[in-house]
Amino acid sequence: MDTNYRIAYNKGWQDVKQKDPVQIAAQMAVTYLPDTQQFIVPFLNQNYLLDLKQETIACQADGKTPEIEAAILLLHYLSFFQSKAEVTNKWVSLKEIPHGGSLFYPAFHKTAIHDLITAFGQQPQLLHKCAPILGGQAATFGDASAIFQVFPKIPLCVIIWEGDEEIAANATLLFDPSITYLLHIESVIGLGGYLAKRLVRLAVPQKASYIQA
Structure with a gap:
C-alpha cells in the first residue's frame, strides 16, 4: 500500500x-x-x-x-461529518463547494471529467448501461445522465452531452451542497474521481461489445 x-x-x-x-x-x-x-x-x-x-x-x-x-x-x-446535514436536492459543481473547490477544479476536470468525456461523449447511451451496476438511476439532464446514491446521505449526478463534428462532447459531475458538511474537500474530490473511474472502467467492455456488434 x-x-x-x-x-x-x-x-x-x-x-x-x-x-x-x-x-x-x-x-x-x-x-x-x-x-x-x-x-x-x-x-x-x-x-x-x-x-x-x-x-x-x-x-x-x-x-x-x-x-x-x-x-x-x-x-x-x-x-468527518460536522452536523446533521440533510440533502438539499440541488446540484452544484465542484467549483461552488467551499474550502477549495474552485482551486482544485482544473485538476479535477483534467482527470475525472475528461475521462468521462472520453468514455461516454460519443456514446452517451453507454452511461445508462453502466450506471445501474453502481446503483445509478437515469435522470433527464443533458443527452444522458444518472443520479447515484453513493452513500446514504451523499448523492452525485453525472451528465453527458454528446459531441459531433461541430460541437465537442462534454460532461460534468455534480454534488449536493450538503456534502460540504459531510466530507473534507479532498474527500469530495476523491469521491467524484472514484465514481468517474468506476464508470469509465465499466464502459470499456460495453464499448467493445458495441464495436463487435
Missing part, C-alpha cells in the same frame, strides 16, 4: 474510533451492530462491513476487501 494511502487509512480508523458509534449511525444513516462492533455502510450499490475491533473492511456480499481509495472514503464518511 502506498505510504500516503496507508497514513490516510490509519488516520481514518483513528478518527472513526474517536466518535460515538451510535451517533455515527444516527447521523450518517448507517447500521451499527454493538455486539460485534461493526458498521454496515451502503456504498455504490454494495454494503460494506467495517469492523472496529479488527480494523478491517469487506464487502458484505463476497467478503472482498475494497480498493484502498474506497476504503478511505468509507472511513471518511463515518468520521
Whole structure:
C-alpha cells in the first residue's frame, strides 16, 4: 500500500474510533451492530462491513476487501461529518463547494471529467448501461445522465452531452451542497474521481461489445 494511502487509512480508523458509534449511525444513516462492533455502510450499490475491533473492511456480499481509495472514503464518511446535514436536492459543481473547490477544479476536470468525456461523449447511451451496476438511476439532464446514491446521505449526478463534428462532447459531475458538511474537500474530490473511474472502467467492455456488434 502506498505510504500516503496507508497514513490516510490509519488516520481514518483513528478518527472513526474517536466518535460515538451510535451517533455515527444516527447521523450518517448507517447500521451499527454493538455486539460485534461493526458498521454496515451502503456504498455504490454494495454494503460494506467495517469492523472496529479488527480494523478491517469487506464487502458484505463476497467478503472482498475494497480498493484502498474506497476504503478511505468509507472511513471518511463515518468520521468527518460536522452536523446533521440533510440533502438539499440541488446540484452544484465542484467549483461552488467551499474550502477549495474552485482551486482544485482544473485538476479535477483534467482527470475525472475528461475521462468521462472520453468514455461516454460519443456514446452517451453507454452511461445508462453502466450506471445501474453502481446503483445509478437515469435522470433527464443533458443527452444522458444518472443520479447515484453513493452513500446514504451523499448523492452525485453525472451528465453527458454528446459531441459531433461541430460541437465537442462534454460532461460534468455534480454534488449536493450538503456534502460540504459531510466530507473534507479532498474527500469530495476523491469521491467524484472514484465514481468517474468506476464508470469509465465499466464502459470499456460495453464499448467493445458495441464495436463487435
